[in-house]
Amino acid sequence: MSSLTPEQVAEVRAIVAEMLGQTLRGVNERILNASMAAIMALTTSTNRSAPR
Secondary structure: OOOOOHHHHHHHHHHHHHHHHHHHHHHHHHHHHHHHHHHHHHHHHHHHHOOO
Protein backbone atom coordinates (compact mmCIF):
# COMPACT_ATOMS: atom_id res chain seq x y z
CA MET A 1 0.00 0.00 0.00
CA SER A 2 1.69 3.18 -1.16
CA SER A 3 0.98 6.30 0.81
CA LEU A 4 -0.63 9.20 -0.99
CA THR A 5 -0.01 12.86 -0.38
CA PRO A 6 -2.99 14.86 0.94
CA GLU A 7 -3.26 16.51 -2.49
CA GLN A 8 -3.53 13.12 -4.20
CA VAL A 9 -6.10 11.93 -1.67
CA ALA A 10 -8.20 15.04 -2.27
CA GLU A 11 -7.97 14.51 -6.03
CA VAL A 12 -9.02 10.87 -5.80
CA ARG A 13 -11.91 11.78 -3.50
CA ALA A 14 -13.08 14.45 -5.94
CA ILE A 15 -12.97 11.99 -8.84
CA VAL A 16 -14.84 9.30 -6.91
CA ALA A 17 -17.43 11.81 -5.70
CA GLU A 18 -17.98 13.01 -9.26
CA MET A 19 -18.37 9.47 -10.57
CA LEU A 20 -20.78 8.60 -7.76
CA GLY A 21 -22.76 11.77 -8.39
CA GLN A 22 -23.14 10.97 -12.06
CA THR A 23 -24.14 7.38 -11.27
CA LEU A 24 -26.72 8.46 -8.71
CA ARG A 25 -28.18 11.05 -11.07
CA GLY A 26 -28.51 8.40 -13.75
CA VAL A 27 -30.14 5.96 -11.34
CA ASN A 28 -32.53 8.63 -10.04
CA GLU A 29 -33.54 9.55 -13.58
CA ARG A 30 -34.20 5.90 -14.43
CA ILE A 31 -36.25 5.42 -11.26
CA LEU A 32 -38.18 8.61 -11.95
CA ASN A 33 -38.87 7.60 -15.56
CA ALA A 34 -39.92 4.11 -14.52
CA SER A 35 -42.24 5.34 -11.78
CA MET A 36 -43.76 7.95 -14.10
CA ALA A 37 -44.35 5.26 -16.70
CA ALA A 38 -45.91 3.00 -14.07
CA ILE A 39 -48.17 5.79 -12.83
CA MET A 40 -49.23 6.64 -16.38
CA ALA A 41 -49.95 2.97 -17.09
CA LEU A 42 -51.95 2.66 -13.87
CA THR A 43 -54.01 5.78 -14.50
CA THR A 44 -54.76 4.86 -18.11
CA SER A 45 -55.74 1.27 -17.21
CA THR A 46 -57.86 2.53 -14.30
CA ASN A 47 -59.61 5.02 -16.56
CA ARG A 48 -60.28 2.31 -19.12
CA SER A 49 -61.59 -0.29 -16.65
CA ALA A 50 -63.73 2.13 -14.62
CA PRO A 51 -65.98 4.14 -16.92
CA ARG A 52 -67.53 7.13 -15.27
